[in-house]
Structures are given as C-alpha cells and as structure tokens.
Amino acid sequence: MNNFIFKNPVKIYFGEGMIASLSKEIKPASKVLMTYGGGSIKRNGIYNQVMAALKECTVIEFPGIEANPDYDTLLRAIELGKKENIDFILAVGGGSIIDGTKFIAAGMNYEGDPWDFIIGKAKVPAAKPFGTVLTLPATGSEMNCGAVISRRALKEKLSFHNPEGFPCFSILDPTAIYSLPKRQIANGIIDTFIHTTEQYLTTAASPAVMDRFAEGVLLTLIEKGPGLISAEKPSYNDCADFMMSATMGLNGFLAMGVDEDWATHRIGHELTALHGLDHGVTLAIVWEGTMDVMRREKEAKLLQYASRIWNITEGTTDEIIDNAIARTEKFFNSLGVKTRLSDYGIGEETIEFIRKRFAERNWNLGENGTITPQKTEAILRSRL
Ligand code: NZQ
Numbered sequence: 001m002n003n004f005i006f007k008n009p010v011k012i013y014f015g016e017g018m019i020a021s022l023s024k025e026i027k028p029a030s031k032v033l034m035t036y037g038g039g040s041i042k043r044n045g046i047y048n049q050v051m052a053a054l055k056e057c058t059v060i061e062f063p064g065i066e067a068n069p070d071y072d073t074l075l076r077a078i079e080l081g082k083k084e085n086i087d088f089i090l091a092v093g094g095g096s097i098i099d100g101t102k103f104i105a106a107g108m109n110y111e112g113d114p115w116d117f118i119i120g121k122a123k124v125p126a127a128k129p130f131g132t133v134l135t136l137p138a139t140g141s142e143m144n145c146g147a148v149i150s151r152r153a154l155k156e157k158l159s160f161h162n163p164e165g166f167p168c169f170s171i172l173d174p175t176a177i178y179s180l181p182k183r184q185i186a187n188g189i190i191d192t193f194i195h196t197t198e199q200y201l202t203t204a205a206s207p208a209v210m211d212r213f214a215e216g217v218l219l220t221l222i223e224k225g226p227g228l229i230s231a232e233k234p235s236y237n238d239c240a241d242f243m244m245s246a247t248m249g250l251n252g253f254l255a256m257g258v259d260e261d262w263a264t265h266r267i268g269h270e271l272t273a274l275h276g277l278d279h280g281v282t283l284a285i286v287w288e289g290t291m292d293v294m295r296r297e298k299e300a301k302l303l304q305y306a307s308r309i310w311n312i313t314e315g316t317t318d319e320i321i322d323n324a325i326a327r328t329e330k331f332f333n334s335l336g337v338k339t340r341l342s343d344y345g346i347g348e349e350t351i352e353f354i355r356k357r358f359a360e361r362n363w364n365l366g367e368n369g370t371i372t373p374q375k376t377e378a379i380l381r382s383r384l
C-alpha cells in the first residue's frame, strides 16, 4: 500500500428535490455567473428549478459551453465574469460544463493567458468560488479538482489539476438522468467503469480493501447498466446507484494507497481532439488495447479482475485474460457502443500522428511509466 494524503472538501447534496438547496449555499444578493451548455436544462426543467432557488440573487447567464469545452468559448466567459465582477460561479450540466467552469474560475484570478496553467507554464491560481448542479453522471468532476479542456484551433485536449479549485458544493439529483439520451448514459457508464479500472487494474500492491471498493463499483455498473439503457424510464434507485458510482469512481477515494494508470484516458483524449469522438466512446475503443499490450505487467490484477468480475477461472493465463477482455468489450457493445477504430473511420494516419505527438511530449504512460510512444502505437494498432 502506498502512502497517501486524502482530502476532499466538496459538500454533496444528493437526492430528488435537492436543487432547491442552492438557496442555502449561495447568499442572497450574490452576483452569480451561471454556466451551462446547449439547452438540455431548459427542456428538462432544471433551469427553472435553479432560477427559482436563486431568486434572491442576480444571475448572469453564460450558455453555450460545448461538449468537450473549448478554450475560446471559456475565454469569453472569463471576460464576462471579470467585467461583471461576479461573486460566485454556478455550473449546471455534465463534465464539460463543470470542467469549463473550473477553467473559468481559475482564469478569472489570472492575468496572463490561462492556457499557461494547462501546459504547466504557470501555477494554477486559487479559483473563484463555484458550485455545481450535476446533470450527467460520468466524470466525477463534481467532486474532484481536475478538468479537461479542448482547444480545437490546435487540435489539443489537455487536463489540469487545481488543489485550490474544488467545487464548494455539488448537487446530485438522480432524476436529471431521466432526460439523458441513451448515448450519454452509455458514455457515463463506460467512463465510470474505466475511471475505476485506471485505479484498479494496475499493480498487485494495492490495498485489499480498495480492490473490493473498486470491484463494487464495477459490479454495480454491470448489474445496473443494461436496465439503464433498455428501460424507457429507468427506476429512481437505478439512477441513484449510477450517479453515486460515477461520483465515487473519480473523487479521489478509489485512488487511496494505489498505483494509477490513466494511459487509456490520455490516448482517448487524442481521439476526441483529432476526431471529435465522445469521451466515453474513446475509452471503449482504447481500453482493450491497453489491457492486451500491457497484460504481462498487469497480469496479477487482470486474473483477479477476470475471476471476481466475470467469474472466469478456467484456461491458461492468456486465455483467461483474453476472455476477460472480450467479456468487457461485449459489455460496452451491449450498451450500444462500437469499439473499433475502423467503426469510426479512423486509421493508420491518426495512429502515426499520436505516436509522434507523444514522442514530442516525452509521454511514457501507465502506472510504471512503461507505455512508450511505440507501445501507444501498438495499443491503437490492435484496435483498428
Ligand atoms: O449541452 P447540453 O444541451 O446540456 O447537452 C449535454 C451534452 O450535449 C447533454 N446533457 C447533459 N445532461 C443532460 C443532457 N441531456 C439531457 N439531459 C441531461 N440531464 O449531454 C451532452 C454531453 O455532456 P458533457 O458534459 O460533455 O458530458 P460528460 O459529463 O461525459 O463530460 C465529458 C467531458 O468531461 C471530461 C471529458 O474529457 C469531456 O471533456 N472529463 C473530465 C474529467 C474530470 N474533470 O475529472 C475526467 C473524465 O475522465 C473526463 O476526461
């Protein structure tokens, strides 16, 4: 077990009707910058609930933050927030809105170009206070201090962490899931699944208790996932389980004392930057390749995963691992997601581009730093 420090300051309001609690968290007469996306919150009634709870405040709206939030859009929000001298920022949406808001909240306290803190040229400044109303369980962004920002003009998608940039609070109402398109539910299940494996399918040295927590999240997703996709309106409890799994998957809890991988994510981000694929889809494509190519380093954990998650115990080591990878891919497919690069018209050119880019960035990925750009190439090649 590795040494660790754990602190998570985010106050969570969980359950139906909790959006009304906004009035307890944001002081009356505050000037609030409210960030949101393309309008789903207007169609499902969340916008009205937020406005009712903030009736004592001055609300300045910044709509139009896109999926995979874009640097140029966020710069306009920073400008607006500075001009209006706002007191608080409220993100209402999924991971893109929350991540974008983390960038806005830090950027408002920075004089230079905020891209500086994404590329490590400057320390990320302490963020303006912000809270979130989560509408899509997937990223865990509502309870962590990370964010992923896209810069379409450069075809880049990069992350940053800001220990002084956690949300002050997050409101998680599982009924928000009722209006989600099935495609986004599938993305959220896969994203949560792979956040968990990034922290679980690594070295054999992790604490037994953390393995069991991670396995609990994976088994919950496998149990609840198919019903969430097939039901016309999934049950409240299934939605609540899904939402809680997503938050627990990436709020720092599963990372306690363990080695972490994140190669599948880093490679997946490139597929979004270059081809605009949904984040969850990129993970469903890449994951099998990472497990296949890294099977020797991950052997002990893959065998444990095969046995405890899929009840696969018969065969040689390689047969067991192959079978566990195949079962996982079948699970992603059963959610309606295709898992091959060729399904999305992506080929050799992209693989070569990513290999070169990772070499320029000096990126050796994985829990042991052994996924060289050549191994990244092999991972992607296995997914053609
Ligand atoms: O824009 P609107 O109209 O609101 O529609 C959104 C958007 O089109 C829609 N949606 C959200 N909630 C809805 C809804 N539609 C109907 N009903 C609802 N209740 O869903 C679409 C996708 O939303 P988005 O926020 O992009 O999805 P997600 O939560 O999957 O976020 C993806 C982003 O988060 C990053 C990803 O890279 C990507 O940029 N990630 C952030 C992480 C973090 N901060 O820790 C970790 C993750 O690994 C991930 O990288």
Ligand code: ZN
Pocket: 139, 191, 195, 265, 279
């Ligand atoms: Zn993710």
